[in-house]
Amino acid sequence: MSASALHTTPRGFSLAQYTICLKGIVWREGLRFLHQRERFVAALVRPLVWLFIFAAGFRQVLGVSIIPPYDTYVLYEVYIAPGLMAMIQMFNGMLSSLSMVYDREMGNMRILLVSPFPRWYLLCAKLIAGTAISLLQVYAFLLIAWFWEIEPPLIGYLTVLPALVLAGLMLGALGMLISSGIKQMENFASVMNFVIFPMFFASSALYPLWRVREASPLLYYVCQLNPFTHAVELIRFALYGQLNWVSLAVVCGCTAAFMVGAIFAYDPSRGFAARRGGAGADA
Amino acid sequence: MKTVDPAALSVEGLSHAYGPRQALKDVTFAIEPARFTVLLGLNGAGKSTLFSLVTRLYGTQRGSIRIFGRDVSVSPGEALCMLGIVFQPRTLDLDLSVRQNLTYHAALHGIGAADANRRADRVLARMGLSERADDKARSLSGGQMRRVEIARALLHEPRLMLLDEPTVGLDIKSRADIIEHVRALVAEERVCVLWATHLIDEVAESDDVIVLHRGRLLAHGAVPAIVAQAGAADIRAAFTALIRDAGTEEAGEVA
Numbered sequence: 220m221s222a223s224a225l226h227t228t229p230r231g232f233s234l235a236q237y238t239i240c241l242k243g244i245v246w247r248e249g250l251r252f253l254h255q256r257e258r259f260v261a262a263l264v265r266p267l268v269w270l271f272i273f274a275a276g277f278r279q280v281l282g283v284s285i286i287p288p289y290d291t292y293v294l295y296e297v298y299i300a301p302g303l304m305a306m307i308q309m310f311n312g313m314l315s316s317l318s319m320v321y322d323r324e325m326g327n328m329r330i331l332l333v334s335p336f337p338r339w340y341l342l343c344a345k346l347i348a349g350t351a352i353s354l355l356q357v358y359a360f361l362l363i364a365w366f367w368e369i370e371p372p373l374i375g376y377l378t379v380l381p382a383l384v385l386a387g388l389m390l391g392a393l394g395m396l397i398s399s400g401i402k403q404m405e406n407f408a409s410v411m412n413f414v415i416f417p418m419f420f421a422s423s424a425l426y427p428l429w430r431v432r433e434a435s436p437l438l439y440y441v442c443q444l445n446p447f448t449h450a451v452e453l454i455r456f457a458l459y460g461q462l463n464w465v466s467l468a469v470v471c472g473c474t475a476a477f478m479v480g481a482i483f484a485y486d487p488s489r490g491f492a493a494r495r496g497g498a499g500a501d502a
Numbered sequence: 503m504k505t506v507d508p509a510a511l512s513v514e515g516l517s518h519a520y521g522p523r524q525a526l527k528d529v530t531f532a533i534e535p536a537r538f539t540v541l542l543g544l545n546g547a548g549k550s551t552l553f554s555l556v557t558r559l560y561g562t563q564r565g566s567i568r569i570f571g572r573d574v575s576v577s578p579g580e581a582l583c584m585l586g587i588v589f590q591p592r593t594l595d596l597d598l599s600v601r602q603n604l605t606y607h608a609a610l611h612g613i614g615a616a617d618a619n620r621r622a623d624r625v626l627a628r629m630g631l632s633e634r635a636d637d638k639a640r641s642l643s644g645g646q647m648r649r650v651e652i653a654r655a656l657l658h659e660p661r662l663m664l665l666d667e668p669t670v671g672l673d674i675k676s677r678a679d680i681i682e683h684v685r686a687l688v689a690e691e692r693v694c695v696l697w698a699t700h701l702i703d704e705v706a707e708s709d710d711v712i713v714l715h716r717g718r719l720l721a722h723g724a725v726p727a728i729v730a731q732a733g734a735a736d737i738r739a740a741f742t743a744l745i746r747d748a749g750t751e752e753a754g755e756v757a
Binding site for chain 2: 231232233235236237239240242243244246247250251254255327329330331332333334335336337341486
């Protein structure tokens with residue numbers, strides 16, 4: 220028996236089987252999401268609190284001049300809606316990676332990782348599943364926001380979809396990359412503080428960047444470099460049927476970089492698995 | 503093309519370290535198809551590390567692992583196709599029903615819904631759990647959860663089953679049930695089983711045994727051969743003697 224003899228009869232998977240695997244992973248994430256109603260409620264309440272309370276309070280304080288993509292003065296609520304949509308996706312991305320840390324502690328993650336499909340494919344499928352869930356949340360938010368006079372053009376609901384998919388993939392991939400470096404659930408809380416809040420506040424989600432520039436040029440550049448800013452701007456422009464090319468490029472680039480990083484980190488011979496149990500084993 | 507039937511699982515020169523701590527040291531063995539092999543060792547012997555390496559949760563640092571001739575580092579997909587695993591921690595999704603847990607696993611092996619349901623019915627019947635198919639996993643007893651996990655591991659018809667201390671935390675009746683079910687698999691379906699345990703009363707006279715202690719392989723063979731080799735009365739005495747001798751040797755090495 221030679222090695223080459225073995226390799227002449229590989230057992231590969233067909234495209235249909237890859238699809239079954241993807242469907243299975245998305246379906247399971249969907250079921251879990253439906254079973255955890257409080258997660259759905261929490262995902263909606265968070266941005267709505269910002270919209271109903273924070274935005275109402277700041278409406279008189281912050282004036283928003285006419286800046287693209289808006290062609291008229293807009294209410295502050297209207298301005299922050301895209302930022303809140305991105306926030307929903309960021310929380311969803313971080314929470315689904317939180318569930319990966321939990322799954323890994325509990326062992327569920329092993330069932331995914333011992334599947335014979337290539338690991339990069341499994342991680343991508345998991346990412347797509349998480350993004351699909353975030354779309355449900357965002358559209359539910361948009362529906363409620365519509366009654367709060369956030370009324371983008373009807374076509375905007377359609378044109379924003381690809382932007383949401385891209386932003387969801389980027390934020391999900393970031394969460395996945397972060398989750399690979401975390402051994403225990405407890406450490407995740409600090410990552411939330413060190414990643415979510417700085418990314419959210421140092422972005423164009425809550426205030427236009429020209430105002431930030433007036434306050435602090437340095438902070439302005441930090442905001443410009445923040446991928447979350449570009450996720451927000453991509454969504455903002457797409458919601459009004461426009462395309463922000465710079466943001467598109469940044470979001471695509473960051474998605475690819477985060478995903479490659481996550482795949483690398485979940486590779487059994489290189490990433491967290493090799494480091495588990497002690498430092499220095501990462502040979 | 504007919505080739506010589508390879509070993510169900512062959513491990514050669516396998517070593518693994520977590521930082522400075524050596525979990526496996528130059529372990530070599532091969533287990534035959536359609537046999538019930540017990541991987542016997544105390545806690546910390548390296549059993550779970552070995553399983554993590556075979557299932558490729560960890561990458562192989564040194565040595566090689568082949569499942570029916572397929573190297574897990576070279577062609578992990580093909581190797582994992584032939585492998586069914588029951589991990590020591592519970593790995594069922596408690597919010598999903600038993601059937602949903604099984605069909606999710608089937609999807610992870612590229613098996614479509616209709617086929618998956620047929621297979622689920624079959625393996626659940628085999629494990630005596632048909633009537634629980636649509637119950638939430640959360641509502642099952644510990645022993646039933648284990649049986650579902652075994653059913654799930656059988657779903658893609660693996661030729662090699664790994665079970666990592668599957669009876670830990672179960673009562674006597676559930677333990678006996680599980681052992682009986684798994685032995686029946688070997689006898690009737692000619693599945694090869696590697697059963698890791700520290701409970702010596704789970705070893706039967708007809709089994710093969712691999713004794714692992716602090717990452718080293720101390721003995722491998724049929725029960726009577728190991729008993730004879732240790733000059734002991736039974737497998738329990740043989741195991742105790744092997745561990746004791748290993749301890750003496752290690753003490754000698756240190757001195």
